Amino acid sequence: MTGAWWAAAPAMLVSAAILLVPGLIATAPLRLAWVARIALSSAVSIACIGIAGVAFSLFGVFFAAWQVVLVALVLGVVAWLIRGWVPDAPRERVRWWWLASAWVLSALLIAVVAFWGVASPEQFSQTYDNVFHLGAISHILAGGDASSLTLRTLIEPQRAWAPYPSAWHSLVALNVQLCGVSVPVAVNATWIAVCATVWLPGVAWLAQLIARPFESGRVALIALPLGTAFGAMPYALLSWGTLYPTFLATALVPAAIAIPVAVWPPRFRVRVGRAVLAGAAGLAAVLAAIVFAQPRVLATWAVMMAPFVLYFAWRAYRPAWRAGGRHRRRAVTALVAAVGALVVAAGVGFAYVVFRLGLFERPLDDRLGGPQAKASQSVAAGISQVLGQAWPAGSTGTISFPSIPLALFVIVGIVAVWRGRRLRWALVSYLALAILFVIAAGADDVLTKLLTALWYKDRYRLSSALPVFGVAFAALGILVSARWLGHRAVRRRTGAVAFAWGTALVSALTLVVSGGSSAIAVVFALPAASAADEVVSVRQIQFLQDVGRIVPADERLLGDPWDGSAMSLLFGDREPVFPHVNGQWDPHRLLLAQRLGEIETVPEVCQALDALRVRYVVYNPHEFGGGDPIGNQFFAIHDAVGAGLFEPLLTDGESTLYRIDQCGRLPAR
Known part of the structure; x- marks a missing residue:
């Protein structure tokens, strides 16, 4: 990065405001801790943007920021009506400026690693996917139609309705409208703002819930820098594709997992039923945001949540069955509902593979053989990448060096999860995605193609989901290690935070040196003249x-x-x-x-x-x-x-x- 990036700082701040203000308005009546409020607010903001784009397009009204605020006010009224249903969350017992400093420094570290080799914020990803994304942003700015129901008419002009998720494009368009910057600058500013306001608070909130025995403020101080440390997310999706909508939706996944984990099992002073309904309302808002960002990422969320649903359904079922009577009937009903939900989710995925991807139209052997799907390494190599946190860097095809401290803390966290039993479902989710990544990158057989078809057998889409739990495991690993190494509370607190930042800085240096940053610089290269592999000069x-x-x-x-x-x-x-x-x-x-x-x-x-x-x-x-x-x-x-x-x-x-x-x-x- 160069000094030219500082000129884009106002655009970054405006992007952050776009992602926070509507959601903060909508969630203002709720009693939430700091990290949870930021993570939930950014997701609600994206949902508001998606809803506004669809609703006002139906009336032919040019897309603008006031529409998003109006939707947020309506959702704020709903939040006010259910405010008593939301349980009090434990507040972070650290000074707010410590959390704010960790948050800002972590966001800056992501920006530096990602754009280390990109000289100017005017440069943009010159890739196949981004031709469409830049065109879609320009289409919204020129015509004022930000509806996810019609965005695909850009490339299907015969149709009056052609759905394509528009949240990413609408975010960038709002930045251009409010700041007056160019579209490339707005794209880069929005990417950094999503990392700062969606990804980092989301993984910090989930880490607080996974490491629940530890004080939530300390967990957040550790998880925020760790959110910068994984090459698979957010960096790889910036150089491979470039998959902006998938990146946005993946950044929302931690919040979509955190809400069910926060609500269940019940341990509230408010009525359990009301708490569950409030959690369902919050989850619906986050899932709506994912749908407006990239609905295919719902498959990732479903895989990650399936072990959670089955585990707690079984835990609730056994004592209720033993109790007999109406408790048994309710237990059977709950278990059937849980299994039914998983069956419906699997059915939806299978229907997508059959009707959207045309599973039976020609042999599966003939499918999923493009550059994103072709196996290019051994299964053993994939396993070593998962264990060593050495991820494919994207466009250049290089593999980043292992981040040894990060890998060790993730493994320690996994051991702690296994010994604790309560969170083994999270380990099952992590292993399921790891297996899907390994076989997607290392095998081309029919079974592999069938299992990974919802992700187009794309290793990058799969690997990007692993840091969702990886951050939480690493944070837990650091906390457990600090407890082992010292007995004084101050030493454990400062030592754990120092471990986290040391790990983040080592990982950042590893990504810069071993090709993670250069992979992004390659696709962002903007020649002065005579473009060849690039889109334009x-x-x-x-x-x-x-x-x-x-x-x-x-x-x-x-x-x-x-x-x-x-x-x-x-x-x-x-x-x-x-x-x-x-x-x-x-x-x-x-x-x-x-x-x-x-x-x-x-x-x-x-x-x-x-x-x-x-x-x-x-x-x-x-x-x-x-x-x-x-x-x-x-x-x-x-x-x-x-x-x-x-x-x-x-x-x-x-x-x-x-x-x-x-x-x-x-x-x-």
């Missing part, structure tokens, strides 16, 4: 800005999205005909992609140009990432330009803007 961005001054505002711009023209709305404020490199295009767009070169002999080409309001073509002689792996779908654009069919208007020696004269003037609207 600085010169091409400047050219698209110049193009926006020539092409009329009510016209679309035609180009091959693989050469960077998909970015014309982001940088030139002109809507591209093809806003992503892949989509389910309407007949007009397909005709231009495949028959544009026949413009002088096929009248339908001009009809398509008229329907889409196109009279300009932008062209750059490169295809990012080596081009379309399934073949050039936009060959007619290249053929037409190569045949000299259009009038060149503007060039920078690399990119060129052409005018289409064969079809005459565009008809009036």
